[in-house]
Amino acid sequence: QTRYVSNTRVIRGKAAIAESYRARFASPEKMGHLTLVELEVEPMGSSDALAFGVVRLIRQADVFNGVFTVHLRHVDGAWLMISDHTSG
Secondary structure: EEEEEEEEEEOOOOOHHHHHHHHHHOOHHOOOEEEEEEEEEOOOOEEEEEEEEEEEEEEOOOEEEEEEEEEEEOOOOOOEEEEEEEOO
């Protein structure tokens, strides 16, 4: 039940999120260069954590600056993204 929140949109489910990314970043030029800074990870018990940071995406047509909060959960030996909220 992964959730991605950006601007005024909420997208739910891995397949829907992947399709949204494919549509927005169909080529390396559209994908650009992503930099994460000021990354903080705060454990919340043994199986959950929150990651906070600043994101900068430089693309051919524009530059996006924003902040993000990601909820991570440890499941079957892997850390999975449960929720990503990005705003700029």
